[in-house]
Amino acid sequence: MSRPYSDPTSPDRKAVAVGLEPVTVAFVGRELKRLRREAGETQAQTAAIVGVARANLAQWETGKHLPSPQNARQLDTHFGTANALVELVEAARSPRDWERPVITPTVVTSDSLGSVFLRVGRSLAHHLVTGEDGRPIGWRHNLQQSKHPTALSTAYGLSAMVLVGEPYIDLQALAESLLSMRAHDGGWQGRSGSPRPEITAAVIDALFRVGTSMPVDQALNLIADSFVPDSAARPYLLSTTVHTVARLRPDGALADRLVDELLAARLDFPGKGKLWPEKNEPGLVAPEASVAHTARAVCALNDFRRRRDDRPEVEDAVEEAVRWLVSRQHPDDGVYEELIRPRPDGNGTTRVLIRHFTAAWVSQALATSPHFPLARMQKALDVLWKRYDRDNGLWAWGSGDLPIWMTLDAVAALREAAYATSALGPPGMRNQG
Numbered sequence: 001m002s003r004p005y006s007d008p009t010s011p012d013r014k015a016v017a018v019g020l021e022p023v024t025v026a027f028v029g030r031e032l033k034r035l036r037r038e039a040g041e042t043q044a045q046t047a048a049i050v051g052v053a054r055a056n057l058a059q060w061e062t063g064k065h066l067p068s069p070q071n072a073r074q075l076d077t078h079f080g081t082a083n084a085l086v087e088l089v090e091a092a093r094s095p096r097d098w099e100r101p102v103i104t105p106t107v108v109t110s111d112s113l114g115s116v117f118l119r120v121g122r123s124l125a126h127h128l129v130t131g132e133d134g135r136p137i138g139w140r141h142n143l144q145q146s147k148h149p150t151a152l153s154t155a156y157g158l159s160a161m162v163l164v165g166e167p168y169i170d171l172q173a174l175a176e177s178l179l180s181m182r183a184h185d186g187g188w189q190g191r192s193g194s195p196r197p198e199i200t201a202a203v204i205d206a207l208f209r210v211g212t213s214m215p216v217d218q219a220l221n222l223i224a225d226s227f228v229p230d231s232a233a234r235p236y237l238l239s240t241t242v243h244t245v246a247r248l249r250p251d252g253a254l255a256d257r258l259v260d261e262l263l264a265a266r267l268d269f270p271g272k273g274k275l276w277p278e279k280n281e282p283g284l285v286a287p288e289a290s291v292a293h294t295a296r297a298v299c300a301l302n303d304f305r306r307r308r309d310d311r312p313e314v315e316d317a318v319e320e321a322v323r324w325l326v327s328r329q330h331p332d333d334g335v336y337e338e339l340i341r342p343r344p345d346g347n348g349t350t351r352v353l354i355r356h357f358t359a360a361w362v363s364q365a366l367a368t369s370p371h372f373p374l375a376r377m378q379k380a381l382d383v384l385w386k387r388y389d390r391d392n393g394l395w396a397w398g399s400g401d402l403p404i405w406m407t408l409d410a411v412a413a414l415r416e417a418a419y420a421t422s423a424l425g426p427p428g429m430r431n432q433g
Helices: 025-038 043-048 054-061 068-080 085-094 111-126 150-166 172-178 198-210 216-225 235-247 253-264 292-307 312-327 357-369 374-386 404-420
Strands: 136-138 267-269 272-273 335-342 350-356
Touching: 025 068, 025 085, 025 216, 043 054, 043 068, 068 085, 085 111, 085 198, 085 292, 111 404, 136 150, 136 172, 136 335, 136 350, 150 172, 150 198, 150 404, 172 198, 172 253, 172 272, 198 216, 216 253, 235 253, 235 292, 253 312, 272 312, 272 335, 292 350, 292 357, 335 404, 357 404, 374 404
Parallel strands: none
Antiparallel strands: 267 272, 335 350
8 A cells, every 4th residue: 555645734644743833944954853863763874774975964954955855755765754754845945935934724624625625535536447456547537537547637636636635545556557557668648649748747746746666867858758849839838847847856957948948938928028828939920928827837937946046037037927917807717728749640630628727826826926915816716616516526627527637736726825824715615714
């Protein structure tokens, strides 16, 4: 069985204790030192076991530096903290600690955010497709349909289960199933049968959330090799890959390259500033700034900023985009875009329809940024909650479909918003504690 995931905002979490104290580098150091002492190890012993220098461990424990994501995972595995230590290190890098303390939401009432996550976990477990031997295979793209599970939808479901923090299923068995869906000559393919960078990035992100033996270098190479010629013109593709690469190796060449391409994908809109359209290709006729794509880009760049603060142009781009998102008066509802991909047999192309849950991405973009008006984020959250189907415990598209990606986007947004404010419930359910 997989190790249960431990939510750093959960009051039931025992492995790593996080209360109302802001999660700082010093806090992580004290917690790391406590875990080592409880294990009865010296610094030299722990360092040797996880494969780092004792001096590095000493710097982490004294709060001078944070361990890298890879080292945090090694320490987490060694101390058996069920991913809690990894989340703690990420929280210390988060921009939510730049300007304000972390606020742990109260999740005690039957209609609290915690109970919503409980229903999400149970519903996703119910929709999980299993084989004749009972082993989990994955999830379908639309949970109401009877099609075969795909790699992308399974990655979405796996990430969502990690975020809601409930060990309903064997996550490691699902990770093995996801690995088996990989194409022989590269990363992971979509339903069209062609390789796509956003799929490979999403799958790798899910695998590393759960814990995988795949080397980071191999994962980064798979992402880099999955790009197609027009990828740099599509902010959605770039944002998705930046999100994953920033978590794996923020100080690497691939992260810098993708961030550069994402910044270059902006257009200069008079009176609005540099923002992200749906695409940035030659010959476009009167393109418009996209709320969904700008919000997704902000989220990706904030993932990068959590781990790297040496690129002021990234900070400037985020601040400019957030100002525009705050000023938007139109509803943050869903939008579509199309990707054109070559067929695997080389005969022509196929259209891939991509849908964006705009309200979830606006909520997350604001929540992960240092400054935002609470009323503006609540407006986006109100739209997000309107799409919530209580009976199914999942989020539904306007057509009535139950796309698994929509629930992942909602859960991720609510988790981030939970760090920014405790007034997160839907209308009539809002927790005022």
